[in-house]
Amino acid sequence: GDSVTQMEGPVTLSEEAFLTINCTYTATGYPSLFWYVQYPGEGLQLLLKATKADDKGSNKGFEATYRKETTSFHLEKGSVQVSDSAVYFCALSDPGAQKLVFGQGTRLTINP
């Protein structure tokens, strides 16, 4: 079945550091790919998405590129802020199943 694997956390960085959170997926079809973020005490929010190969999703300084050849959707940000501290979830949605399949989440802490 479809699955998503994220790099294990927690990840702790200093403010203004470069961030990469790795995400790889397994899917039978051509899924859409998403990054969701969960800030402390809040619900999951969509951060960015990409619907086909080589698409780049971007939002709030975060970027991720849909790489079909490596089945990856790594999340990057050039300069993180304390306010980026949250749990980040990579997810896919297979057109056939029409449901989100999530990775296990990566907790990110940014220190000032």
Next chain:
Amino acid sequence: EAGVVQSPRYKIIEKKQPVAFWCNPISGHNTLYWYLQNLGQGPELLIRYENEEAVDDSQLPKDRFSAERLKGVDSTLKIQPAELGDSAVYLCASSYGRSSYNEQFFGPGTRLTVL
């Protein structure tokens, strides 16, 4: 615009007791989802509704879990009887349409503790 509303936010019960969670989706969203999120894990789909029809309930443990979405708007998820292993966060989400491209909007969740 109001987001997805869930209640209660927290619930503590003893095992073998029944419990119910309520969800009100974003107005106009015809697709509604219930997810289960165990500690340190990503959410897993329990059931998906399109309007009032449950179109994917393959992951719902039907011996103790039930759900309904009367009139295709609000939804209730019930557990009877609850077990210790049911302690988790129950998330409700909604979307407009059923395309895999469509964004799902999540509520804050109900954190259930079974003692």
